[in-house]
Amino acid sequence: MSKELLKGNEAIVVGAILAGCRSYFGYPITPASEIAETAALLMPKVGGTFIQAESEIGAINMVYGAASCGQRTMTASSSPGISLKQEGISYCACAELPCVVVDIMRGGPGLGNIGPEQADYNQMVKGGGHGNYKVVCLAPNGAQEMCDLTMLAFDLADTYRNPVAILADGFIGQMMEPVEIPAPVIDLPEKKWAVKGTGDTRDNLISSIYLKHDDLEAQIHKLYAKYNEIEKAEVRFEEYRLDDCEYVAVAYGIVSRILMSAIDEARDAGIKIGMLRPITLWPFPNARLRELSRHVKGMLVAECSTGMLIDDVKLAIECSVPVRLYSRVGGNIPSATELGIAIRQLQEELP
Amino acid sequence: MKDVFKKPDSFFDEFSRSAGVDKEATHYCPGCGHGNLHKLVAEAIDDLGIVDRTVFVSPVGCSVFGYYYFHVGNVQAAHGRAPAVATGVRRALPQSIVISYQGDGDLAAIGANEILQAANRGELMTVIFVNNAIYGMTGGQMAPTTLLGQKTTTTPYGRKIANEGYPLRVSELLSTLTAPVYIERCTLEDSKTIMKTRKAIRKALEYQISGKGFSLVEVLSPCPTGWEIEPLASREWLTKNMVSVFPPGVYKERTDAEPRTMEPLKVLNAQEVLGALNMSAGPDQRVASIPPDFPTHELVLAGFGGQGVLLLGQLLTKSSMTEGKFVSWLPSYGPEMRGGTANCHVVVSRRRIGSPFVPRPTLLIAMNQPSLEKFADSVRPGGMVVYDSSFVKTASIPSHVTPVPIPFSEIANQLGNAKTANMVAAGAIIALTGITEEESFTALIKKLRKKELIETNLKALAAGRESALALGIQVAGVGIH
Secondary structure, three states, X not given: OOEEEEEHHHHHHHHHHHOOOOEEEEOOOOOOHHHHXXXXXXHHHHOOEEEEOOOHHHHHHHHHHHHHOOOOEEEEEOHHHHHHHHHHHHHHHHOOOOEEEEEEEEEOOOOOEEEEOOOOHXXXXXXXXXXXXXXXXXXXXXXXXXXXXHHHHHHHHHHHOOEEXXXXXXXXXXXXEEEEOOOOOOOOOXXXXXXOOOHHHOOOEEOOOOOOHHHXXXXXXXXXXXXXXXXXXXXXXXXXXXXXXXXXXXXXXXXXXXXHHHHHHHHHOOOOEEEEEEOEEXXXXXXXXXXXXXXXXXXXXXXXXXXOHHHHHHHHOOOOOOEXXXXXXXXXXXXXXXXXXXXXXXXXXXX | OOOOOOOXXXXXXXXXOOOOOXXXXXXXXXXXXXXXXXXXXXXXXXXXXXXXXXXXXXXXXXXXXXXXXXXXXXXXXXXOOHHHHHHHHHHHOOOOEEEEEEEHHHHHHHOHHHHHHHHHHOOOOEEEEEEOOOEOOOOOEOOOOOOOOOOEOOEOOOXXXXXXXXXXXXXXXXXXXXXXXXXXXXEOOOHHHHHHHHHHHHHHHHHHHOOOOOEEEEEEOOOHHHHOOOHHHHHHXXXXXXXXXXXXXXXXXXXXXXXXXXXXXXXXXXXXXXXXXXXXXXXXXXXXXXXXXXXXXXXXXXXXOOOOHHHHHHHHHHHHHHOOOEEEEEEOOHHHHOOOEEEEEEEEXXXXXXXXXOOOOOEEEEOOHHHHHHHHHHOOOOOEEEEEOOOOOOOOOOXXXXXXXXXXXXXXXXXXXXXXXXXXXXXXXXXXXXXXXXXXXXXXXXXXXXXXXXXHHHHHHHHHHHHHHHHOOOOOOOOEO
């Protein structure tokens, strides 16, 4: 049997191991703990390392250390834990260390609750740590993508020498779905820059210090040249029933799944609406949205945050058509019925 | 001619990484202890023959620029995080030698947890801990090791017990742990104590080389700039003021520690990776034969924690998956799981599933009274409510749905195992809805690890089926068509 029924959180670890990741450093937190638990179970079986770190800060810095040696490495947490990791992610970005950070978002701010939310959008997509940097941000909406996009994340991290984030929510992490197991990646890219404790890597230095202002400016420009490449080459999205559409809905993660159901019902009722689902939240599918905005009457953004994704949609289309928001927060998610009402309201407002 | 005095190989000949103009001298102030200590470490690396294997981790503090000088693999770390970074390095490179070189603010304040935990894990690393009772790099602020009464820029009236507490004694603290193999405190007062420090550093590294465990050398070191004392006088100040608060000596040594052999990481082939995961790769080969009129079933299964409703949902999901259907299973999670009620949402369809979240089920399986009360009203018109009539005594079920009372628990009890109530329910659900073939479900049960449970569960399944059929309920319409 090649299809496995896996929790999204389990699928992440399977994808990581298939991608050649051989160390996991993490700290328990609901609703992400299954990632650590699965890594604890599976890493030793492939000769890898699992450490339950002393803190989220310890975990991201262990990742920094393992990544310095060229190892494919990762950590995972949920919202408050990700806040703690942000300093380390900033260090990884400046030192150009490839690594994968998974955020299974829960309700915030503060301790909030453990229900699903999407309010880490800004802290992940906009680079939540200090300084000028960006993190490639992938947004799976099912267990298969939790596996596949984790594998992609390791490739992108190595290709661009940059941290890559998986941004999912409590429901996508907890949900079980069938996963077709991809073939393992065996030939990993050579990393000549890495510190390997060998004679020929004695000259290698992993650092994020650039004391001279001009040097730091040059490094930041180097990072942003890389980011320009990423924006050109790595935009990913899914289109759902966009043919002949008069309205476009935008959502990611669990909300995009519910929106699919709502769009099916709206289409049955004769409303010409489709969905654009960003798979990469950064780089954002700006060009495709701009193109769509020329043919539609309006857009609807549905998100489990108070209006973060909508900012990027408005920027992408330069506010050329009206964009309306449907938002649920606090651990609540919109039902297909609620989204159906929001779609009808959009149509009534912009017939 | 033999060199009597030369620069260690593990030092760069020229400090070209330095941001300063002078590439010959270090960035350290006159009279600073770091210079002495760097030399002792570099000579030890040379003499122990580990220059190619060494990775030097330098976090924030005056020693942040360790990589200017040490010509070994270098990783610069965030403030306080060197032991965590070194852990990552050591685990990724089992055959390396890792030195974490930290100051007192870094190690004993912001990084106190990292050093404690790395020491407690017994990480194979050597920590050089420079204690000069002050923050040097940031300009002379209080450190956890600052002496009582000592004036710094953040204790302008002197360190007070009432406000700042006592100087933190790191070697004493860490030596209470079981894992570390070697902890010694040394000083850099004069040539005699410097030679003692030299020996301690070698010993600490040897403990790592032999795979015995975590070692740490605390070094009392002068900071003339931070202390605002002349270089020579600063050595005397150290002797007079610091040594009594931080007595030198061996705080821990476990010569009998069991050495660990550190093999290089094994690279597995594709077969070995899949074998370890107990999975096979590639597209699903099974041919799905789903009837064209198979509806979409949206289920809510709910009951007491421990009744096995989550497992019941999973098995129905998995069984349907093996038939090539689209499936999803979504649990309630978190504290609810522990002791209270448990529920999950299951969707089975012949089409790709949008929402896995089921606010309006076509079928509710309620294993107790609270679950029935909580979810009965949410069931869609034309839907069905299957409930355990052993527990539910007063059922108020909306008229637009079909109630199906079956005493799952009583049936399970009669079969001799109360825990199989969920399997009785499975047999009934399959018979009533056709959500999955009983054959597929049976195949899953037969894979159970405990062989004695297989027979029991199959019996429960059959009993559930018969109890449902005996009711003679017409169910063709259930599900979304």
